[in-house]
């Protein structure tokens with residue numbers, strides 16, 4: 001067995017930003033990784049560029065933007081962890097072309113978001129935000145006008161993925177009738193019904209809740225034209241991404257009463273820290289619940305996310321496993337005790353695997369196990385060799401045209 005290590009664990013630097021839960025630090029330390037730079041807040045762009053220069057792993061949440069420009073500085077970066085669901089803050093293609101897998105926690109905070117949305121539906125139905133604001137101002141306006149039960153009302157969910165479907169179940173248990181629109185055909189849970197178009201959903205439902213990702217198809221999805229298709233006096237909830245709703249169009253609809261209440265947890269522009277003022281035309285409305293992107297911010301969710309994403313870092317660093325990466329060919333690998341493991345990441349072009357294997361044939365080195373996974377852009381080959389130190393082969397492997405990076409794990 002080879003005793004050398006590719007890079008001592010104490011030299012592998014983890015840069016953890018945005019107050020990631022302590023569980024992440026504990027998982028890394030338990031696995032022998034002690035070089036952890038921890039920040040409670042997001043870093044300013046120039047600080048980030050400096051700190052990422054010698055980082056092998058970076059962990060972030062929704063306020064750190066890893067653009068092409070920032071990744072340019074990250075010459076040593078091996079993997080990125082989004083300690084959340086969304087990965088829109090990372091340029092996934094720019095990471096991929098550098099051979100950097102991106103991991104996230106696809107459902108650790110799902111329940112937390114669904115519970116917050118359900119609570120918002122209930123209080124908006126009862127005009128609680130307005131009553132609360134009035135009582136705080138000393139106004140005792142005891143009235144049932146416009147106050148409704150959720151039971152029997154129609155909930156329209158846009159995006160029936162992890163959160164949308166979880167919300168569907170718990171809303172139905174309250175007696176709401178659930179309809180959803182999704183670009184994919186989805187298995188409806190309970191008595192929920194999928195509808196054929198967004199327009200049909202907006203026309204039909206009393207409450208619309210958005211649970212779609214940020215991408216080109218969802219940018220300003222809820223704009224003036226769409227809002228015109230809402231039932232009069234309906235409610236809108238957005239705990240997905242801020243770019244999905246045209247805020248000025250929503251403000252107009254709130255003024256006219258077309259939309260009678262709303263809850264927003266995410267915004268097109270979110271302050272970077274508590275020191276920056278939140279500016280929005282929605283601040284003037286008592287019938288709008290505004291929260292600072294805390295849909296997934298519960299103790300339970302943050303604990304789970306810390307453990308989940310840090311464990312993915314450890315698996316990739318120790319073992320090369322990329323299972324559940326969002327931008328990378330996924331390989332789930334067994335332990336490699338007693339053998340050295342070579343990782344080769346390359347552009348997906350014909351003949352590269354052949355060239356890799358030829359090197360082993362020429363050196364008369366037996367390949368104990370080999371794993372290959374590709375996507376249209378890149379290939380990821382993992383090669384186990386028994387009782388042989390493959391370090392001298394690294395130069396040859398790196399010289400193969402189309403190689404993005406090659407490493408050895410011992």
Ligand SMILES: NC(=O)c1ccc[n+]([C@@H]2O[C@H](COP(=O)([O-])OP(=O)(O)OC[C@H]3O[C@@H](n4cnc5c(N)ncnc54)[C@H](O)[C@@H]3O)[C@@H](O)[C@H]2O)c1
Pocket residue numbers: 085086087106107109110113158159160161162163164181182183184211212213214217218239240241265266293294295296297
């Ligand atoms: N507020 C928060 O703190 C918070 C927390 C977690 C997740 N989120 C956000 O919630 C969103 C949903 O998360 P999820 O885990 O349910 O995602 P998911 O990937 O499980 O589900 C998204 C669903 O949206 C559908 N979809 C995509 N584009 C669509 C379109 N144009 N029209 C209709 N449907 C479309 C997909 O087919 C999928 O079913 C994400 O944007 C995520 O970033 C926010």
Ligand SMILES: O=C(O)CC[C@@H](O)C(=O)O
Pocket residue numbers: 061062063083084085086087109296
């Ligand atoms: O924790 C965060 O900053 C982001 C939470 C949420 O938007 C997510 O994508 O999981």
